[in-house]
Every structure is written in structure tokens, then in C-alpha cells.
Amino acid sequence: MNKLINLLIISFLIQGCSLNKNSKFWTTSKIVEENNEVIYTDVFPKEEALKKEFNSNLKIKLTTKPENSTLVNNYFNNNKRLNFNGTLKKLSQFKFSKIENFNQYQPEISFFKKNIIFFDNKGSIFKFNDESKLVWKKNYYSKLEKKQKPILQLVNNGKYLIVADNIAKYYMLDIKTGDLIWTKDNLAPFNSQIKIHKDKFFIIDFSNTLRCFSIKDGNELWNVKTENSLIRSQKKLSIVIVNNVLYFNNSIGDISAVDISKGKLLWQLPTQSSRIYESAFSLQASDIITDKQNLFISNNKNQLFSIDIKTGSFNWENKVNSNLRSTIVGNYLFSVSLEGYLIIIEKKSGNIVRVTDAFKNFKVKKRPKIKPTGFVVGLRNVYLSTSNGRLLVIEIESGKIISTLKIDNDKISKPFVQNKNLFLIRDNAIIKLN
Template identity: 20%
Template sequence: MRIIILGIFILFSLDSFSQKLDFKVLSNEIVLGKSLLDSSEIKGIEYIFPERIEEIYLDTITGFLTVQLRKLSKNGKWLDNFGNILLYDLNKKKLKWNKKIAYQTSDLQQFSNTLIYTTYNNSYCLDIDNGNELWKVKNDIYFVDPKHNIGIGYRIKSLSGNKDELEGINLKNGEVIWKKELNREYTWNNIFYTNDSTLIVAAAGLHSINIKNGSGWDYHTITGKKDYTETIAKNVAGMALGVLTGVGVVSTGHNLVRDIVSNVLLDSLNLYLSSKDQLVKINKDTGEVIWNHPFQGDLQSKSSIFTNDSLVFMINKGYAYMGNRKLNFGTPFIAAFNKDTGEQKYLSLINVKDDPILGFHILDKEIYLVFKNRLAKYSQETGDLVKEISFSEQEYGDLKYFVGNQVFGTNENGDLRNIIQSDTTKVFVFTNNNKIVAVDNQLNITKTIDFEDLNIYYLKTKDYKFFAKDKLTLIIDNEGKKVAEIEATSKAFLIGETLYDRQENSFFAINLTEIINKD
């Protein structure tokens, strides 16, 4: 019965995908800001779409705007599982085509004028001019290299389930040009380039892939845990929630814990990775393991690693993921290892049950850790606990993470200043009640700042910086002079001298030619 229902749903989804619906896109010129130098108006064009915008992609060469529409429920809590893809010509102000998309089972990727639509392990290359299918492969394309016009993904070979044979696909015609075995049972954690044709994929280890022919080395390790029966029932509840919200579950099994792994560190010669079993240093060109430090028991969880001088530091956070749900897992600890030999200098366990590390910050050779309702700091040199303080949830809310360098406040003269640099003796922590607390080196809160009073530094050109507060962007030159105010959020992006932004069901194009100079 389950197979029959699934088959019906697939047929329904593919049929819906091919349907054509009529949409109207309105456009008009509006005032979206003003110059602070001469008070002149800054105008832009607003394109109004019939539904909320989920994703956009702009190809400035053609002027084609790809828009994915997705409604919210009436109460604003849930996302619809179904939506629409629209291809709109900004130059001619004309809708070229539209198609259905099922967000829970489908995905759209665009790279320049190449559109890849993937659903039920089939990938379609769509003609950007009319949305028609150019070719189809029985492959779930994970990643696209636009320079070499090659996509990579996995092929379903039978009804028995997924296989681990990765394929390189020529995006011009859909032909397979290479194949490689690559384990994906714990999903992919990262992918990046080490040169213009070599990828590193972090998936149950590290794998080097020449994008042109699939050649490369492999390092295998364990980055998840199977048969984690303790949380099966909770995970099933999470899957049900995913159906309601339109958020899919990414694990390959309902009882599979994933993300028991660190970030990948890369220097000029080597890669560093921590997994469930060990911390390892690998030659990035050959895949040779230079050293590995094994871990005992089930301490490991999601972690962060970084280097400083001759040491590799590790922050083991004490959580992992099952599907899209975060769960307490492993034991929080901090550790340090010799960068050349892998010898452990120290390992400091943090034996507080079900209280994972949410973030860390390095200040004056001390490691500050933030937890849900407490802060702690450790000596970076010895790993010893220096001080720890709990905070009232009722007074401050839940602590979330340390604030980064992109947050700016206003000083007594009305000028913007990075809040971290405004007092380098303190750390700043964001809470879930939209407050930022300033904490001194004794872990005492000295000041509380409303997040709504702060600005996010989100964009920089050669001569100008862009700061957003809610839906208003302030442009400042390199001398600190305020140049313009524009109605744009921190999601805005600049191409040439035009600033683009999206809000709800509107897309904005704001010409800044009279405001900024070309880079």
C-alpha cells in the first residue's frame, strides 16, 4: 500500500510540475530612499509578485530573474509544501514561464543560465527561455561546477534504495562523464575547492575529486551513529513536524545521528578533521594521513577546530542532529593537540548533563563558552576552568551565541561603531529575547543592548559600507560620512551600481549610480 501511495504522489507531483498557471507581475517606479548629501530622492523599481518570495536568482547578463514563490499559512507559522517557479525578464518586464514545485521533495539550482530541477532522484535541465526539459538524468545532482559545466550527484539503481556511486554529469547534454564510489550514509557535511578543478567533499571522511574526471584520494571515517534507538520516537515526531512545515528530513535513516564531525581546517599543505573516532591531519594533495589521534568511548559530537601557533584546538559541543532536529549527544569538552605530532596537550571534560556548548570566543588567551543559561571561561594554555557564572533565564532569557564583527551600535556622537571593538575587554552575547549583553572578564553583565537599536554591516565596496537596521540601509563612505538612506534589508546585494533586495512578495532594483562610484 505504501508503494502504491508513493507512486500516486510522484505522478501527481510530476503532473503538477508540468502545469502552466497564469501569474501577473506588477512593476512601478517608487521612491526608496534619499541622499544625505543633497536630500535628493533615490528611486527604484518595485516588482510585485502574487505570492511570498522564497528564493531568487538574478542573471544580470540576460536580465532574467528566477523567483520561487511559497505561501505561508494564515497564522504565519507554516510553509506550504507546494509553490511555483517563475522566470521573469526584468528588461522587458515580462513573465516568460512558470512551473509548479513541491518543496518537500524537489529542489531548483541555477548557475548562470543553467537551471537544474531535481525531484525524486531525477534531475532535469530546463531551458531558461521557456522552462521546457532539455535533458533528464536518473541522478540527484548535489553540486554544480559552473566553470566546467559539470554537475555531480548520485544515481538510483534499483528500488532497494540509494547507492553510493557518485556521477559526474555533463550539463550540456546530461551524459555521464565519470563515476566514483563515495559513501553518503551520514550525508555531506561540506564541499570546497583546493584549486580550480579539485574539490574536497566531507562525507564520512574526506574525499578529493578532480571535477573533470572523478579521480582523487579517499580518507574514510565515521561521522554518525546508527541504531540510536533512544531517540527514535522523538525523531518520528520531528518527521511529522517536517511534513507540516515543509522542511524535509535529510538523514538517510530514521534512527541515524549525523554531524558527529568538525569543520574542515585547511592550510597551505594539509587538512584537519575531527570525527567520531579520531582527529586527523592529512596531506591535501596525496591524502596521506600524517597523524591521527584516536578518541575513546562516545565523547564525540559536533565540534569546531582551529589552530593557534603550534596547537590544534577542539571545542566538542555536546550535540548532533537526527534529521533536522538538534539533540544532546556526546560530552562537551575542550582539548588541545600538537599541530605537528597530534599529541594531546590537554582534554577538559565539561560534565554538565544535557547542556551543550552553543558558541565560543577567544579573548586574552582564554576560551569563553556560552551555554543556555551560563557562561564559562577556560585557560587556553592549560584547559583549566577559570570561572563560571549562571544567569537568570527570567531576567535575561536564554543565551544563544557570541556576537560577531558585523554588529554595530551608535556612539554618543551618533556615529556607527563595531560593538566588539568599542570595548575589547568584554564579550557580547545574544539572547533569545533580542538583547545583547556585554560581559566583562569576571563574567559580570555590565550593559544590555536592544538588538533593534543595532545595525548589521552586510556589504562593502571599495569606497562604501552598507549597514541595515530592520528594513532601512545606511550607506557610509570610508571617511565615516553618511551618504544615503535606502529602504533595503541585510539580504540586499549589489551588482554593478544597482542594489537588489526582496521583501515579502516584492523585489526591488535600486540604481545607485548617483550615489556611489564604480569600483
């Protein structure tokens, strides 16, 4: 009996001692009021993000040929250098019913020739022409579904428009008429880019499952499951396709490669160590982009990775705190940190070439509340949008801020460029500038 009591006491002491500051069960520690001498620190201290300029006087000249637009079905997610150098005079607005919780999502415009396709607060999809005239408007949601105010992801291949939403519905329309071709329901809501490849399309749902569907009838052809997260992140996941292999990220930071024809997992690479795995629910990653040889992805944990596309191994890692899509232009990788610094990196080595402060004109007190929402690299300038409704124009060569345009007082989307026009989304309108 005494032995049993002793064993119970020892077991209790061991369990009690395990609740220290390094225990996996606690993300942060509390100070015990009865003992003022005990000081606890965060289990997962955040590394200091870059907050100073570097080589700010360095001149950078781009020689790569510019593209005419943000590609309709961009397999590589790389916007490249765009043939845009507009005066940014406001031309027109495409107004729609206000999208609630717009700040939480990253909706995108779908372009078809000179037409714009988008959605409103009740899931209505509309197509405008280049003269701001409505071509068609369709809604395929029930009254109950409309009350849920679905957020739609849109992509087209020039013939069909694929739609998937955050209430687990997906369907296909004729892009010319807006007529419904088929509609289906999924087991879980969707929260990723959609990629169309030949007669298939691909999307990731909230269970971190990559699903492959037939364009013909919407039936599922195969799926690849990855580790699920207990917390649903609102940050949209991303997909790239290179040589019949699909690469995607999930909400806990794993990068996976899948053979498109077989639905077979080729490799998987975790980007978050076990040390910070418990805090992965707060992870917000950028879109994956690729130059067809390497993958590039950054996050709000002060990490920017270059990954070999064949082996799934790290080429290099640098400390860049950004959940925005980067852009590859020639040998350079452009990124903007959450603190508002424009960072230019040599893509092969990962060495930082120049850092300039894009937020230097904002007041010191207001600056911590302002976040970048996206950017594009134009002919001579970088166009950077912000969470307080500003569009910053930054000269590429010098890194200097040329102008700051007030578009709105609240969040605006990342910029889109099509037919030498720049488009921005706010919660109740699409703004077109030249």
C-alpha cells in the first residue's frame, strides 16, 4: 500500500514539474500573483522584423520585357513586370452591394477579354464591359444561402467560369451568357485559388484537402489530404502548376507536390518547425510563386523561402515578414513586408539587394495600424495598395515614393492590371484607373 502511495506522489510531482515555460500545452505563460519574483516569458517569442532601410541609394534598372496584363489563368502566380505606366486618373467605378467582412478576405477579379467578372454580398455574379455597362447578372443561391453571404472565388478559361465559395458550393457558368451548366456541393467550404488545367480544375478546402474535379460535370476525380488544422484561417491558400505537377500550401505551412495525372503525392515539405507548430493557427502565408525551377513563399512569421521544385528541399531562407504575393522580375524577387518596406532580393542566392521604406510618409502614430494589401511591378514604378485605402506609387530605380493616392478610407485590394488599366476592389465597388 505504501509503495502505491509513493508511486502516486512521484507521478503527481513529475506531472506538476512538466508544466513549465517550455511545455507544449502553453503558448504563453502567466505570472503567478502569489510569487512576484517569478518572471515568465513567451514560449514562442517573435523574431524582430526588418525595420530599417538597406542600400537605399542603390539604383536598380530592370531590363526584362514587360507583360501586358495580369494573366487570366496564371499557372505560376507570378505577375512579372507589367506594361503599365498610367497617370492614375480615376475613370470609373463598378458599384455593387457591400461585401461584409471584406477585410477578412482576398477576393479577386476574373477578366474575360475586356470584361470584368465579380460578385456582390448575396452571391450575385455580374459581368461588365469596358464601358462600365452590365452585360449579365446571375444568382444561383437559395434564400438561405444568400443570408450566409458567400465569398466567391472565380476563374475562367475563356469559355467557362468556375465558381467556388466558403459555404461548400461550387458550380460552372457559360462565360458569355452567365447560364448555369452544373452545380455541386462539397464536404467542406473552399478557401483557395482555383486552377484550371485542360479538362480539370483544382481547389483546396478548409480541411486542407486538395480536390481535383472534372470540368465536364463537376465530379471529383481524386483528392489529396494533408494534415488538418483545428483553426480555420481566412487567408486564402495558393496553387501553382509546372510540367503536370501541382504545388500547393496548406494552412499549417506544409508545401506539397502532386502528380496531376495520377493524384499522387510526390513530396511534402513542412515550413514550420515543431517549436512553433502550436502557434501555426495564426500563420498567414503569401501565394506561392514559381520561376519553373524554384518555389517562393513568405509568411507573417518573418520567413521567406526558396524551395527546389524537384526535390522539395530548401535552397535558402531569409527574414522577410510578409503574407503578400512576391513578384519575380528577371533575377530579382520583389516583396513588401507587413511593416511597409519594399524589399528587393537576388532570387538565386537569397541576398537582400535593397530595402526602402514605402510607409515613411505615414504618421508615426498611425503607421502600426496600416498594412500593405498587395502590389504590382509596372514599367517604371511599383504600385502598392494599403489597408487604409491608399495607393502608393514607388519608383523602381530609386525606391522613392512618387505619389500617394487616396482611393478610400478603408481597405482596398491588391492592384490588378488589364489592358493598360489598373483595377482595385473596395467593399462596394471596383475602381478603374488608367
